[in-house]
Amino acid sequence: xxxxxxxxxxxxxxxxxxxxxxxxxxxxxxxxxxxxxxxxxxxxxxxxxxxxxxxxxxxxxxxxxxxxxxxxxxxxxxxxxxxxxxxxxxxxxxxxxxxxxxxxxxxxxxxxxxxxxxxxxxxxxxxxxxxxxxxxxxxxxxxxxxxxxxxxxxxxxxxxxxxxxxxxxxxxxxxxxxxxxxxxxxxxxxxxxxxxxxxxxxxxxxxxxxxxxxxxxxxxxxxxxxxxxxxxxxxxxx
Numbered sequence: 221x222x223x224x225x226x227x228x229x230x231x232x233x234x235x236x237x238x239x240x241x242x243x244x245x246x247x248x249x250x251x252x253x254x255x256x257x258x259x260x261x262x263x264x265x266x267x268x269x270x271x272x273x274x275x276x277x278x279x280x281x282x283x284x285x286x287x288x289x290x291x292x293x294x295x296x297x298x299x300x301x302x303x304x305x306x307x308x309x310x311x312x313x314x315x316x317x318x319x320x321x322x323x324x325x326x327x328x329x330x331x332x333x334x335x336x337x338x339x340x341x342x343x344x345x346x347x348x349x350x351x352x353x354x355x356x357x358x359x360x361x362x363x364x365x366x367x368x369x370x371x372x373x374x375x376x377x378x379x380x381x382x383x384x385x386x387x388x389x390x391x392x393x394x395x396x397x398x399x400x401x402x403x404x405x406x407x408x409x410x411x412x413x414x415x416x417x418x419x420x421x422x423x424x425x426x427x428x429x430x431x432x433x434x435x436x437x438x439x440x441x442x443x444x445x446x447x448x449x450x451x452x453x454x455x456x457x458x
Contacts, residue, residue, distance in 0.1 A: 222249045224410050225270065225379055230279035232269045239265040241434040242279065247379065252411040254421035254442060256455055257431035263414040264306060266431070267381045270412070271303050272296040283379070297326040300378030306387060308368040310356040317352040319371050326375035334374065341370055344403065362393025366400055379410045386417050398424060418455035422446045
């Protein structure tokens, strides 16, 4: 499997306080990798560093062989790294379809007709088409989360960064979101998934890492981490 994303000894800090400590991580083309860890472990910081929102204080980030250090977030997005942030961040005052179309500007790496992708997306989620003229904020929490993911898809990602997609959702809404994510992954999009639902995170991905205090303390195939006693006790409640 070709390496798509690579972090080499990456550290990052907020206001002088280290949030990541020499993190080394890889995501292969079309691969799904989960990131587990307690609150404050550095999971969201990791995604912000990859997407360019927080520059690394040391180390290097590579995407498809290109060094990302110093690139602005919009430049990184145009290379094919799209984010679905925690809390969904649906744009106020915009309809469902207008929210979707905001991501088209990120398609610098792909000149295809976005209207065809919009039609395909509506085919996957018919209810989204039915509500395309409705304000995005009027959707339920689960529907907003799927809209946020669909919006990122309109940017034609090669790698999708997902930050806690099931946060605050009911079990039924979470199941629908996870099914949508699985469909995206089956289509060949690589995923880096930060997710509180460790059961899904370790069954819907090929590999996983565990962060503690900004450091990678465990890494390996997801199936193997599911059997690790420390992981089972801390994240699977067994």
